Amino acid sequence: MEGVNRVLFKKKKPQVIIPSKQERDKMHAKIPDNLYYRCPSCKKLVYVGDLAVERFCPHCHYIWRMTTSERIAQLLDELSFTEWLPETKISNPLSFDNYDQKVKATKEKTGLDEAITVGEATITGQPCAIGIMDSRFIMGSMGQAVGQKLTHLFTEATHKKLPVVLTTASGGARMQEGILSLMQMAKVSSAVSNHSKAGLFYLVLLTDPTTGGVTASFAMQGDIILAEPQALVGFAGRRVIEQTLKTTLPDNFQSSEEVLEKGFIDAIVNRQEQRKVIGSLLKMHRGDLNV
Numbered sequence: 001m002e003g004v005n006r007v008l009f010k011k012k013k014p015q016v017i018i019p020s021k022q023e024r025d026k027m028h029a030k031i032p033d034n035l036y037y038r039c040p041s042c043k044k045l046v047y048v049g050d051l052a053v054e055r056f057c058p059h060c061h062y063i064w065r066m067t068t069s070e071r072i073a074q075l076l077d078e079l080s081f082t083e084w085l086p087e088t089k090i091s092n093p094l095s096f097d098n099y100d101q102k103v104k105a106t107k108e109k110t111g112l113d114e115a116i117t118v119g120e121a122t123i124t125g126q127p128c129a130i131g132i133m134d135s136r137f138i139m140g141s142m143g144q145a146v147g148q149k150l151t152h153l154f155t156e157a158t159h160k161k162l163p164v165v166l167t168t169a170s171g172g173a174r175m176q177e178g179i180l181s182l183m184q185m186a187k188v189s190s191a192v193s194n195h196s197k198a199g200l201f202y203l204v205l206l207t208d209p210t211t212g213g214v215t216a217s218f219a220m221q222g223d224i225i226l227a228e229p230q231a232l233v234g235f236a237g238r239r240v241i242e243q244t245l246k247t248t249l250p251d252n253f254q255s256s257e258e259v260l261e262k263g264f265i266d267a268i269v270n271r272q273e274q275r276k277v278i279g280s281l282l283k284m285h286r287g288d289l290n291v
Contacts, residue, residue: 037064054271063228063271065208067110068117068134071167075275076121076130083119085152088145090114096176106137115140115170118153120162124279126286129157131166135209139171142214146174147184150218154191154202163201163282168219172212185217192221201285203278206256206265208232220264224281226274227256227265234259 036045041062053074056063066074072081090113092099107113115137121130131153133140157164173181195202204222209232216235219225227233234254242249252258259265269277 056271061229061270063208063230065135065169067136068112068132071132072121074271075165075167075278076123077125081119081121081130083117084156085118085149086113088114088149090143090145092176093144093180094176094178099176102138102176110134110136112137114145114149115142116146116149118149120157120160123165123275123282126279126282127162128282129153129160129162129164131164133167133169133207133214135169135171138174138176140169140209140214141171141174141181142184143174143177143181144184147181147187150184150188151191154188154195158191158195158198158200161198161200163203163285164195165203165205165278165282166218166222167205167207168210168214169207170210170212170214170219172214182213185213188218189221192218196223201282203281205269205274205278206231206233211235211237223285225264225266226269226277227260227267228274229256229268229270231256233265 035048037048037051038044039046039057039060039062042057042060044057044059046057046059050058051064053070054063055066055070055074090103112134115135116131116133118129118131121128131150153166154164156162173184175181192202202222204219204225206219206225206227208228208230210219211232211234215233232254233256238249238253250258256265256268260268267277
């Protein structure tokens with residue numbers, strides 16, 4: 001019996017099966033990229049499914065920058081968006097080296113025709129003209145085409161008697177177009193003024209980053225100015241200011257929270273509340289007090 005037990009209960013060596021290269025490639029192909037993000041704030045891994053439509057960290061509430069399509073899904077009523085000026089030609093007035101190639105590559109990478117998308121939509125059932133800036137397109141910089149689309153946004157909104165909602169995300173004027181990009185500040189500001197003189201409502205949502213000539217013009221001309229938490233809002237950069245003033249600036253300098261304290265922003269609104277808050281403000285300024 002002792003010999004039998006040894007035979008019956010003898011452990012078998014596990015078989016190790018090494019998959020072929022083709023099988024390994026098939027296994028890897030089934031695993032999609034970008035399943036996890038590392039939060040820049042708390043450094044924890046975040047599963048992409050946990051970001052939801054608002055794209056914020058579930059651990060510390062850090063918010064990622066949004067693409068145009070993500071902003072449309074987060075803010076606007078489903079299937080309500082109709083785009084204006086979908087194909088805007090970008091010129092190279094200064095014959096800036098490699099600018100045409102950069103624009104072409106950026107269009108292919110982002111699927112956008114410019115740093116801003118404009119049109120009309122509804123937010124919680126309230127009709128409005130909408131402009132969405134996207135920092136992926138040459139850092140959301142403002143050139144002639146951006147100025148043209150913004151001017152059209154306010155002009156068309158004035159004609160249709162629509163309020164304007166604009167989400168800003170920009171590094172400022174586009175240096176590749178020189179002084180012509182700076183001229184867009186006055187051009188768009190004039191269209192904003194005409195929209196205001198018609199008694200129409202203009203709401204701005206400042207997102208990260210909103211800087212330079214955009215901040216110095218239409219981004220700060222709204223009847224109500226909202227901002228996202230932790231957004232960079234300012235004109236000149238921190239390094240330029242520190243070198244000019246020969247001083248060290250506080251850590252929260254040019255954060256939306258600090259700008260709110262200085263009185264340049266009306267409120268900071270979390271992404272989960274933005275659609276509801278903006279919809280209520282649109283309804284209120286339409287004259288309906290039953291918000």
